[in-house]
Amino acid sequence: MPTMSQEHSPNHCFTFTERENLYDQISHTRFMALVMQPDVDIHEVGEASNSFGEYLFVTISCRTEQPKRLLTFWGLGYHEHRERWIADSWQWYESQRKSEKLPVLAKEEAHQQIKDREVFVRANATPSEQSPRAKLYEAIADLTDEDGALSKLEDLGWMFLGDTDEANNE
Numbered sequence: 578m579p580t581m582s583q584e585h586s587p588n589h590c591f592t593f594t595e596r597e598n599l600y601d602q603i604s605h606t607r608f609m610a611l612v613m614q615p616d617v618d619i620h621e622v623g624e625a626s627n628s629f630g631e632y633l634f635v636t637i638s639c640r641t642e643q644p645k646r647l648l649t650f651w652g653l654g655y656h657e658h659r660e661r662w663i664a665d666s667w668q669w670y671e672s673q674r675k676s677e678k679l680p681v682l683a684k685e686e687a688h689q690q691i692k693d694r695e696v697f698v699r700a701n702a703t704p705s706e707q708s709p710r711a712k713l714y715e716a717i718a719d720l721t722d723e724d725g726a727l728s729k730l731e732d733l734g735w736m737f738l739g740d741t742d743e744a745n746n747e
Contacts, residue, residue: 590617590639591648601668605695608650608667612688616641619687620679621649624694629723630657633694635687638676647672647679653691653698658727659718660711662702664695 590611597603603611612619612635621636632654638647652667707715710730718726 590614590642591646601670602666603650603669605652605665605667608652609691612637612691613684614639618676618681619684620647620676620681622682622687622690624654627651628727630655630663632663633691635691636672636679645676647674647676653694655698655701658711658714658723660705660707661715662698664698664702 593603597607611617616639618638618640619635620638621634623634624631625634626632632651634649634651636647636649638645648669649672650667650669652663654663655661656663714726714730717729721729
């Protein structure tokens with residue numbers, strides 16, 4: 578498996594460590610270094626939502642990698658089920674779209690968009706007490722995965738644990 582020193586080779590911009598591949602997750606510092614590599618093109622930067630919350634999505638490709646892969650990273654957002662801001666890590670998935678059909682953004686402008694979002698998230702990422710449901714979700718998600726945790730909570734009937742409105746309706 579590659580080590581941190583093997584991360585950037587002439588033919589592979591996107592070489593990840595065994596742990597990064599296992600969790601499809603990298604640190605914010607590593608993400609910033611990755612997107613600023615000279616042979617990495619940034620195609621999209623924008624805020625959007627997925628089933629976990631609202632995040633910044635960044636789609637990139639590598640000019641020297643063949644076959645060319647298109648990766649979309651998401652981070653710098655609020656994870657609704659964990660009830661916490663995510664500021665220090667990025668998840669990713671490989672997109673099936675064709676990079677040739679996407680524009681290439683000016684790296685400095687894209688970098689500034691990421692930095693602006695980071696400032697916003699870090700300003701809002703004040704510690705807050707998680708509900709019992711969020712604590713349980715986080716424990717299950719850390720042991721399994723995000724989708725699995727949501728399914729487990731639904732199976733247990735604990736989706737509304739800690740929600741006073743739901744508890745009052747029973």
